[in-house]
Amino acid sequence: MSQTANLPVPVRYRNLIGGEQAEPSNGKWIASLNPYTGKVWADVPRCGPADVDAAVKAAYAAFQSPAWAGLKPTARGKLLLRLSELIDREAERLAIIEVRDNGKLMAEMLGQVRYLSEWYRYFGGLADKIEGSVIPTDKSAMFNYTRHEPLGVVVAITPWNSPLLLLGWKLAPALAAGNTVVVKPSEYTSASTLEFVKLFHEAGFPPGVVNTVTGYGAEVGDALVTHPLVAKIAFTGGDMTGAHIGQLAAKHIKKVTLELGGKSPNIVFDDANLDDALMGVIAGIFGASGQTCIAGSRLLVQRSAHDQFVEKLVAFARTAHLGDPALATTQVGPITTLPHRDKVLGYIDIARGEGARCVLGGGRPSDPALSEGWFVEPTIFVGVDNQMRIAQEEVFGPVLSVIPFDDEADAIRIANDINFGLAAGVWTRNISRAFLMSERLQAGTVWVNTYRAVSYMSPFGGYKRSGIGRESGQEAIREYLQTKSVWMSLAEGMPNPFVLR
Numbered sequence: 244m245s246q247t248a249n250l251p252v253p254v255r256y257r258n259l260i261g262g263e264q265a266e267p268s269n270g271k272w273i274a275s276l277n278p279y280t281g282k283v284w285a286d287v288p289r290c291g292p293a294d295v296d297a298a299v300k301a302a303y304a305a306f307q308s309p310a311w312a313g314l315k316p317t318a319r320g321k322l323l324l325r326l327s328e329l330i331d332r333e334a335e336r337l338a339i340i341e342v343r344d345n346g347k348l349m350a351e352m353l354g355q356v357r358y359l360s361e362w363y364r365y366f367g368g369l370a371d372k373i374e375g376s377v378i379p380t381d382k383s384a385m386f387n388y389t390r391h392e393p394l395g396v397v398v399a400i401t402p403w404n405s406p407l408l409l410l411g412w413k414l415a416p417a418l419a420a421g422n423t424v425v426v427k428p429s430e431y432t433s434a435s436t437l438e439f440v441k442l443f444h445e446a447g448f449p450p451g452v453v454n455t456v457t458g459y460g461a462e463v464g465d466a467l468v469t470h471p472l473v474a475k476i477a478f479t480g481g482d483m484t485g486a487h488i489g490q491l492a493a494k495h496i497k498k499v500t501l502e503l504g505g506k507s508p509n510i511v512f513d514d515a516n517l518d519d520a521l522m523g524v525i526a527g528i529f530g531a532s533g534q535t536c537i538a539g540s541r542l543l544v545q546r547s548a549h550d551q552f553v554e555k556l557v558a559f560a561r562t563a564h565l566g567d568p569a570l571a572t573t574q575v576g577p578i579t580t581l582p583h584r585d586k587v588l589g590y591i592d593i594a595r596g597e598g599a600r601c602v603l604g605g606g607r608p609s610d611p612a613l614s615e616g617w618f619v620e621p622t623i624f625v626g627v628d629n630q631m632r633i634a635q636e637e638v639f640g641p642v643l644s645v646i647p648f649d650d651e652a653d654a655i656r657i658a659n660d661i662n663f664g665l666a667a668g669v670w671t672r673n674i675s676r677a678f679l680m681s682e683r684l685q686a687g688t689v690w691v692n693t694y695r696a697v698s699y700m701s702p703f704g705g706y707k708r709s710g711i712g713r714e715s716g717q718e719a720i721r722e723y724l725q726t727k728s729v730w731m732s733l734a735e736g737m738p739n740p741f742v743l744r
């Protein structure tokens with residue numbers, strides 16, 4: 244039975260600040276809409292700068308408190324392990340909230356939330372493995388060693404497409420490293436984050452270690468990024484927002500990691516297992532209705548296989564079942580927000596205007612049962628030139644651009660001829676070709692004969708305009724640490740004080 248169609252009256256969520264449930268100081272709220280019904284199902288606080296200040300101050304106080312700063316790393320790790328157990332326990336409840344808020348499939352969100360606990364487990368395990376080194380310097384009678392220390396207050400800003408998973412990619416390493424955090428979720432999908440952070444108290448975290456501030460980016464964003472007590476901003480979202488945050492952070496000398504958009508090439512050679520490639524292309528662009536940063540939105544097909552492959556692709560994609568995202572039979576859900584639905588439709592018009600030929604979809608579905616939801620049909624354009632806007636700009640929806648290529652060199656030229664560099668897919672049975680392409684593609688992730696695989700153990704991030712820094716894997720924890728070099732003289736007597744020692 245549908246879990247989204249008959250919703251209770253709007254649920255009112257509050258922020259978590261200093262361990263307390265907090266109403267917005269200005270008394271304003273944002274209605275959270277269900278993308279399948281178009282109806283309000285929850286209210287979340289529409290915060291302003293005063294709430295930002297309270298949350299950052301609570302995080303800063305917690306950062307200095309003996310209850311957190313005095314915890315041994317193993318104890319800190321155990322709190323994360325305890326949290327991971329609570330996520331396992333609550334996964335289904337949290338996934339239902341995510342589906343209500345962002346309209347993605349229950350199968351996808353439940354899978355994500357169940358997998359999420361591994362990030363907290365993995366980084367909990369790393370908490371007591373942050374080791375400095377002793378440097379055998381060239382100075383005699385001198386002892387020099389390094390310490391890797393937390394930064395302080397980290398602001399984590401997340402988008403609407405996978406709220407809890409993308410938060411975990413920041414929160415787990417930030418906390419394992421000993422920081423405290425203020426979370427700013429998307430104004431469209433704040434509910435799951437507000438429900439999730441209630442678990443921190445039960446897990447045993449001291450109050451103030453994790454805080455939230457919901458609201459519009461334009462109303463709380465600058466206050467968060469420029470707050471003097473904030474040390475770092477960890478952001479996932481669009482490249483224009485990322486550029487704005489990066490600029491402000493540079494001006495105020497704050498550290499940043501930016502996980503931004505993509506326009507990833509999914510490259511099919513004629514020697515590939517074309518049935519597998521077909522599934523990989525579908526997963527890349529119609530999974531999550533294309534609302535994923537790693538969407539394989541540019542399909543590059545070797546010319547010799549082009550017509551046959553496109554024909555099969557269109558035939559398969561035509562059968563995709565659009566419907567209630569809460570149902571197991573649904574394959575393509577709605578677009579998360581109404582403005583974004585219109586943006587996706589706008590890109591379809593742009594593609595037509597540029598001369599690309601639409602061979603599937605191209606608008607809103609005609610089925611009256613879907614009329615209240617913000618759906619866009621799975622859409623495929625052929626005859627796309629890589630210089631067209633439809634090939635260069637991130638649509639973030641179920642819209643695929645197909646571009647033919649001749650050989651490896653041509654595929655690499657087209658694939659890399661773009662500002663983004665988040666991910667790429669390669670489909671081939673030729674092992675040398677697989678290695679060559681993996682080396683030459685300018686992307687933070689390359690998948691060979693698979694697509695959309697991620698793990699808490701594997702670093703993820705962008706080349707070029709797709710971002711700065713890495714999330715997941717051991718190197719992610721470094722993004723939340725700073726190195727201190729400590730020098731101790733082992734001998735008495737100071738040499739000439741007027742020259743460098």
Ligand code: NAD
Nearest residue numbers: 401402403428429460464465480481484502503504505536
């Ligand atoms: P967005 O940039 O509009 O918003 C992201 C977050 O930033 C939201 O919480 C928003 O409120 C906040 N924000 C907006 N203006 C701000 C400001 N001036 N200061 C501070 N915060 C501000 O992105 P979106 O539409 O929510 O998400 C879609 C985008 O996210 C796509 O471009 C997608 O590629 C990207 N994304 C990237 C990854 C990745 O890991 N690389 C993952 C998922 C999504």
